[in-house]
Amino acid sequence: AKSHGRNCFRFFNQQIQKDAERSAELHMRLKSAISNNEFALYYQPIVNPHNGLIVKAECLLRWQYDGRFISPDEFIPIAEQSGFIVNIGEWVRNEALNTIAILQQRGLTIPLSINVSTIEFWTTDLQQRFLRYFDEKQSEYDAGQFPYSFITLEITESLMMKQLDTINQLLNELRHRGMQISVDDFGTGYSSLSYLANFPVDQVKIDKSFIQKISMGARHEALIEAIVSMSRALDLTIVAEGVETQAEFDFIKLQDIESVQGYYFHKPMPQQAFFELLAKQSQT
Numbered sequence: 001a002k003s004h005g006r007n008c009f010r011f012f013n014q015q016i017q018k019d020a021e022r023s024a025e026l027h028m029r030l031k032s033a034i035s036n037n038e039f040a041l042y043y044q045p046i047v048n049p050h051n052g053l054i055v056k057a058e059c060l061l062r063w064q065y066d067g068r069f070i071s072p073d074e075f076i077p078i079a080e081q082s083g084f085i086v087n088i089g090e091w092v093r094n095e096a097l098n099t100i101a102i103l104q105q106r107g108l109t110i111p112l113s114i115n116v117s118t119i120e121f122w123t124t125d126l127q128q129r130f131l132r133y134f135d136e137k138q139s140e141y142d143a144g145q146f147p148y149s150f151i152t153l154e155i156t157e158s159l160m161m162k163q164l165d166t167i168n169q170l171l172n173e174l175r176h177r178g179m180q181i182s183v184d185d186f187g188t189g190y191s192s193l194s195y196l197a198n199f200p201v202d203q204v205k206i207d208k209s210f211i212q213k214i215s216m217g218a219r220h221e222a223l224i225e226a227i228v229s230m231s232r233a234l235d236l237t238i239v240a241e242g243v244e245t246q247a248e249f250d251f252i253k254l255q256d257i258e259s260v261q262g263y264y265f266h267k268p269m270p271q272q273a274f275f276e277l278l279a280k281q282s283q284t
């Protein structure tokens, strides 16, 4: 038993070292990912549950190097630790704005939902940089033509918990210009309901961990029903995320939920496939 314990210890040590090496490699590689053109945005359609029509899409970042895809769940935390997330975030917003411009040219415009890391709001400087980004972009458009109303920002509960007036002011300014603010992964953080009532948001996304528990018992379903009725009371729209099965979809349809995202309908796809899908929908 003693030698077994020692092997275990050695195994853990090796694993920790392997993880550290991997994370150091990704950290180094991330620095040149933008200039090497290694990023791409994928688009996952969000549909109306009653007719299946695409009403919106979430932009999801993909990083590919040496022929392999690295999951954002792995590289986003590294980018957050190093601060690269600020550059990555601007790259994502540029790309999303290009896509909106193309969609507008083709008469296919739908709103795009863009993920924003809490780190991008960490300091007053970053908050100002965030706003300046949109101010500068806006100046490239004719007066009143910037597509604010086709942009939703997905933030997480950790941002609400900071309870900073400067963040509230920033988000309110963006909402005033026509953007929507959505709370991602809702229910997985540690925020209390009072944060939601006091925070300038328009939408909640019910996290897929809740959806996956549909049909695992009435108590799990009651939790979703509670999120839905609370969102209604606060006048928020709802997206159910991670809907994969018919049973999950059937339950969602019974709820007062206006939009659904998940593999049951569409997986995230490259820009070209997304354009083709929207073009096909507009012809029917």
Ligand code: C2E
Residues within 6 Å of the ligand: 044, 059, 060, 061, 071, 072, 073, 076, 092, 115, 116, 117, 184, 185, 208, 241, 242, 243, 244, 261, 262, 263, 264, 268
């Ligand atoms: P998220 O924002 O919660 O995005 C939803 C994730 O669920 C995506 O994973 C999506 O592909 C996946 N998903 C959608 N439908 C289903 C389904 O039916 N079943 C299952 N099992 N999964 C589904 P993805 O693309 O791997 O992204 C992971 C996370 O990385 C995102 O979670 C988000 O937190 C982060 N991320 C992705 N792109 C960006 C970005 O541009 N900026 C920032 N800051 N974070 C990003």
Ligand code: CA
Residues within 6 Å of the ligand: 058, 115, 154, 184
């Ligand atoms: Ca998201």
Ligand code: CA
Residues within 6 Å of the ligand: 184, 185, 205, 207, 208, 241
């Ligand atoms: Ca989510």
Ligand code: CA
Residues within 6 Å of the ligand: 185
């Ligand atoms: Ca997530």
